[in-house]
Amino acid sequence: MxxxxxxxxxxxxxxxxxxxxxxxxxxxxxxxxxxxxxxxxxxxxxxxxxxxxxxxxxxxxxxxxxxxxxxxxxxxxxxxxxxxxxxxxxxxxxxxxxxxxxxxxxxxxxxxxxxxxxxxxxxxxxxxxxxxxxxxxxxxxxxxxxxxxxxxxxxxxxxxxxxxxxxxxxxxxxxxxxxxxxxxxxSLDPALAVDGVDEVLFVMLARGKPDPEASCGTIRLEVGPHSWDVRLDPQRVVVERDVPADGQATLRADAEQMLLWLWGRAPQPVDAPPTAVELRARLARSL
Missing domain, CATH: 1.20.120.450 (dinb family like domain)
Incomplete structure (x- = not known):
């Protein structure tokens, strides 16, 4: 890793x-x-x-x-x-x-x-x-x-x-x-980049250590038609795929930009909500 x-x-x-x-x-x-x-x-x-x-x-x-x-x-x-x-x-x-x-x-x-x-x-x-x-x-x-x-x-x-x-x-x-x-x-292979977003969220982030300072906030990551809702709970991060949008704070990017940002290899996408900083910091501790 x-x-x-x-x-x-x-x-x-x-x-x-x-x-x-x-x-x-x-x-x-x-x-x-x-x-x-x-x-x-x-x-x-x-x-x-x-x-x-x-x-x-x-x-x-x-x-x-x-x-x-x-x-x-x-x-x-x-x-x-x-x-x-x-x-x-x-x-x-x-x-x-x-x-x-x-x-x-x-x-x-x-x-x-x-x-x-x-x-x-x-x-x-x-x-x-x-x-x-x-x-x-x-x-x-x-x-x-x-x-x-x-x-x-x-x-x-x-x-x-x-x-x-x-x-x-x-x-x-x-x-x-x-x-x-x-x-x-x-450029990354587009299908592999989408799979990479899914993998880093489910295999890495969702299995990371507890964070007693977590906000319990939710951020929605959108890549084209695909989405992942990430709830930053203190004990564990909960990730759901393709649930209906319901006013969640949302971060949108193409698959390559999203994957590289999640891995700390690219700047945060524009118009990112505050929970994006928390997500990235928690993920960094899980990698």
Whole structure:
């Protein structure tokens, strides 16, 4: 995950450093319908925005290739979304996330002792990213999306959870490296951006820590025809999809702008109600 305030241990060159950050071959068959519903089982209602697993894999492959092409141009450049990090720090972080999830799927539980492995420190950043991505794809190819895999979401302990999660992780970090490089950033896939809004609200925000200072206010996020009503209760955030509008304070943006704002990668959309600041601060503590 991608929180600027969270510390992570990441192996770099010849040492393990603590640094800070703000997070192929496709399987046979087109996995849609009931298998997408199985992947999102346990939610109050299956996500209507989930893509097919083949599509996640296509986008993960595309985003990884774009990210890997940015490694050399950004090694020494500061990453705006990750204060104190340069491109090498972000690449090593992303690689270790890939490897951690590959090991989680391979062994059936998340790595603990001796993590990350010291041996990865000898690899230069580009080679490390390639190695860890290959290990991740090896595990994705060896499993069905419905196979068990440990995650922090009790009701979704599947490989499919990580296919979706790491596609979004790679998109955000590809954007981060583009933002660090000279030139312009590439637009996000529109359907993936809508799914990303849904994922960050339900998987991250709705599972965040209690906030005794919460206002109990509600903010409505609108992306085209889609909406999410977010109630900021002290114990937990409650998110509902596509409920009728009833005078709620509303924040409107296109899918890319909304997703990047939620992840702290873009300015707050214009005409934002006061509850938008509270939502973003609470989400930042959940990432």
């Amino acid at each position: 991608l929180r600027a305030e969270r510390r992570r241990e990441v192996t770099s060159s010849s040492r393990v450093r603590r640094i800070r950050c703000m997070p192929v071959t496709l399987p046979a068959g087109n996995i849609v319908g009931s298998e997408v519903r199985a992947y999102t089982r346990g939610m109050s209602r299956p996500s209507p925005h989930a893509l097919s697993f083949n599509r996640y894999r296509e986008l993960l492959d595309r985003e990884y290739l774009a990210l890997s092409a940015l490694v050399q141009p950004t090694l020494d450049r500061p990453v705006p979304a990750c204060p104190g990090w340069n491109g090498e720090d972000l690449v090593r972080h992303t690689a270790i996330v890939f490897l951690h999830k590959a090991e989680t799927i391979r062994t059936g539980e998340k790595p603990s002792h001796g993590w990350p492995p010291l041996s990865v420190g000898s690899l230069p950043p580009g080679a490390l990213l390639e190695h860890c991505h290959a290990r991740l794809i090896e595990q994705f190819d060896a499993h069905e999306p419905t196979d068990p895999a440990q995650s922090w979401v009790p009701e979704d302990q599947t490989v499919g959870f990580w296919i979706r999660r790491l596609t979004h992780e790679t998109v955000i970090h590809r954007f981060d490296l583009e933002d660090a490089a000279p030139g312009t950033t590439t």
